[in-house]
Amino acid sequence: MAEYKSIGINTEKRDAMSLVTGQPVFTDDIALKDMLHIKMMHSPYPHATIEEINTEKAEGYPGVLMVLTYKNTPRVIHTTAGQGWPEPSPYDTYMFNQKMRFVGDRVAAVVAESEEAACEALKLIEVKYNILQAVLDPHDSMRDGVPVIHDEPEIKGAYDPQHNLAANIDIEIGDINEELKKSAYVIEDTIRTQYVQLTPIEPHVTISYLDEYGRIVIRTSTQVPFHVRRIVAQVLDIPVRNIRVIKPRTGGGFGTKQEIILEDICAYATLKTGRPVRAIYTREEELMSTRTRHPMEISLKIGAGEDGLINAISMHILSNTGAYGAHGLTVASNSGSKSLPLYNKAKAVQFRANIVYTNLPVAGANRGYGAPQAYAALEQVIDELAYKTGIGPLEFRKKNHIRTGETSPIFKALGEGKEGVEQYIQSCALDELIDRGAQEIGWYEKFGKHIRNGSKVRGVGMAMLMQGSAIPMVDMGAATIKMNEDGSFNLMYGGTDLGTGLDTVSSQIVAETLGVKPEDIIVYASDTDITPFDVGAYASSGLYISGSAALKAAMAVRDQIFEVAKELLGEVDDKNFILEDGRVISKASGKSLSLSEIAHHTLYVSNQHQIIASASMVSPYSPPPFAVHFAEIEVDGETGVIKPIKYVAAMDCGKPINPELVKGQIIGAVSEGLGYALTEEYVFDENGKMLNGNLTDYKIFSTRDMPEVVPIIVETYEPTGPYGAKSAAEININGPAPAIANALYDAIGIRVKDFPLTPEKVLREIKNK
Amino acid sequence: MKVTYIINGKKQEFDISPGEILLDLLRDNGYMEVKGDCYEGTCGACTVLINNVPYASCTTLAAGVDEAEITTVKGLGDINNPHPVQQAFAKFGAVQCGYCTPGEILSAYALLLKDPDPGEEDIKRALDGNLCRCSGYMQQIEAVKIAAKMMREAGDNGRV
């Protein structure tokens, strides 16, 4: 393999020094003169219509410019899901509406000179609600006679709104009943997952203002600048050209910032007042009113033959999308498409999902995107089957997992809300991941040993995982690279770095291709006026799509450099050059020129032109990264408390472009996954109001909660990826829930089929045993 | 009412309202390196040092710390002369989105002022109020150990 200078290197994150020294680089770190502030009023009822709303007193409060409600804002039905066009999510949302569909739905927004005035004015808005019966249990949603949540005629793209069914999936490959019947071993189980959110520490925040041409500039903490531009244009009914979206540094996204939450209202207020406007959500609003992970009930039936090979998998999902259907269809699709191909020996696969509306908080995109729910169930049932066949968890998975050169019919059958794309696996290190992970956790010394210390028992568990790298034939990203006379290059692309380090790895890719250092690449990203289009950061697409676009643009720039070098060095062949250490070198003559000389020549001397190229990337494949996770836990048999002791996450993400950043992706995802497994959940009262809408009561992991985490990167080469890379961002959030659950079973022989695995539930199961 | 602080070594006077929160006061006056979020002291993004002790500025009343020395992450070092803790965070993968970073660096710095050679548990305890969703904390804990070593070797609080 080639010897790389910038690939596989721990380049310091390009923005790290700014971040550690506190430079004002986030959305809210600027304060514009005469900036107005928005505060939102939310529905206190889960299901209601506004009978009367009186904003007069609020409008009269000193410092208040306007109060926005359904009465004075455009009524355009749309989806807040920041997806590519045409969106696979139903159009079921308005900027403001007369109908309230969950506690936390938008009632009104006050625009005022100060946050304080806005807050005071909120208290003066008088609303009379007509309270409707609420649907709070997803099992009830589709029943006859249940209130219809989306009863407005404009709704578009929902499967059967009259039965509160936002979306539906039904796929069958082979004859599932027949194959189950033939199976010597069958396990059937149902697992439930809960409402959670990944709580980026920076909340949603948007600042909008008019530029010198009277266009609206939206500076916002988003994962999808170009989708923000398109959707705001749609909602405000103004042309896309009148909007510029800029994403500064973003304080984490994890999916919740794929959604258009504040941008439309902020922009509308700027449009109406002509003034800069700022909107920021509180932590309570973040939890209650932004987007959450779809809670699911997953019923599995898996059959295996005498030989221990899986014959049939049936996965049925009841997914609760809450009050609006954003990402409802695609998240559930992903539950199947990102998990079932792992076990591609199955002759029959059935995948069914009902995605239902309820009067609860809105679900949406969240890191993992349906896969964490699926794996929470699938990898427990696979474990049960591994026990039942007597083969054991490791060997059973080794027998059944997908391999290089193989495919799964699921790839084609199940795409993002539509048919998918056939693909064959070109890189897969699952066996090595299993072996190395098992060794690191001490599997053979610990599994089945129930090592006891007083009331506490140790257990180990594992889970096998995959994800994808972008949405094939849907996600597109583009990049432009231009050359400067000091031999540096501007990389301008739509890639959207949320803190993951995408800008850094993209600069490494470009630097490698152009024979310069990553520092020689000046990255400017995510500005709809200046950078080319990119769908944004989701679906593990950053490196694979945006990074590949940067690579392709760099290759085009390289060709232009060679063309000039050929001319200047009097060579015949413009292919016979290499780029190294800032020079272009002729392989034929050994003669060379510095890139600075090349650039000076093209900009100032002769045949003057700008060396610049653009390229786009859309992929026919979505190569899965693979991972195998191992957890060691200690469970207290008297209290039910599960303490994670050690966690091993072994991953094959192709070629790791920046191993230190890959490690960060692994450990970060594991910590979020551990919260999902053990402590995080929304709790609602009988009216669907969230009771724990703050970080005091919504429990995420701190330093002291973390077990020892050992990331293991097993390098492979993915021929379709930039320098052999696949995605690394999402996959590792899928593992902790099943790995911990399986470790619990190993320790004390119980399963809690309802996440999170809280001590109270664990103890209840211990007592029921 | 008037309060006086020494912020990052510079004396500053402010006219505040009696119910002013320190975080708001700092950000309103341009100290954008202090991030805000939860207003309940649980996330730690707003951490500042008050007389070298880390506090959540979102639950600190501005009037209550009159005459205090306040340190933000900018008080430790700047882009041309970063403090060892800042260097170690930048170099060893401890920064992802960077939103919690100023607070973490300050908590780590305060620990190292008291204890130049802290163990893993001490570091975890010192940083337990600074929530981070990106990193899973491991690389930050490593960075603190590396910074501690750099500071011990450099002497004088790590400043060269």
Added chain:
Amino acid sequence: MRLTSIEQCFKPETLSEAVTIIRDYKGKAAIVGGGLNITTERDESIKALVYLDKIGLKHITEDEDEIRVGSRVSVNEFINSPIIEDYLNGSVCDAIREISSELLRNQMTIGGSLVKGRPFSDIATMFLALRAVVIMFDGEKDIRMSLDEFYDSGQLLNDMIIKEVCLRKYDSSHHFGMERFTRTATDIPLLNLAILLKLDNGLIEDASIASGSLKSPTSRFEKGESYLKGKKVGRETADDFFSYVRDNLNTLNDYRLSSEYRKELAGVFARRILLGFTGVGE
């Protein structure tokens, strides 16, 4: 956002002045300890804040009989005090070393924790079990009252200021233990239980037990105290006491934990603390 209801700040030089202010405000003035209760609760009826930083109350001192802790001492200052480190063989320090988070351990004060009993009721539970004495200042003189009396009295906080908390110096026949349940390491306690025993040759001569949980005020478990008296520490008593606590302790039922689970936990905690004393003091 600022606390909009606050109209005035006072920084009295003496406690008498401070008492005068809170009396004048008739419940509408609040003493600022660490400020955590005030900034998080945002009680709009509060119009004035009274800071005691000019008065001090940051001391931890000891004499032959007791340790006196100023009400403005922060939890971290308390934990890190050499006097407390040695107190009851370090068991007190150990019990609360890891409560909450570093930022809040720096901010929350002993006085503030006792006054509210929430959100950090570990301090209240511990001090109740230790039979701490509170010294209140009524404008003219100090009034000593036990923490029980302090809680029973409806706290009298509109008239008096909590000045110090006194911990008795217990001899080597006394043993202290505390257990707590949290969802994550830095969580508010959902249940805690603290026990102080006086042992004579393995026999329980005297017992002091307190338990609390979020939003249910910490209180003494007097029935449990009488139950233990005269029993011998050991596995049998510990097991019996597990059932006794589970069946007799009143616990909160909320969305975080059911009262059944809290009862069970309290039983487990009681047994663990007692087992921890087994073999000592014999």
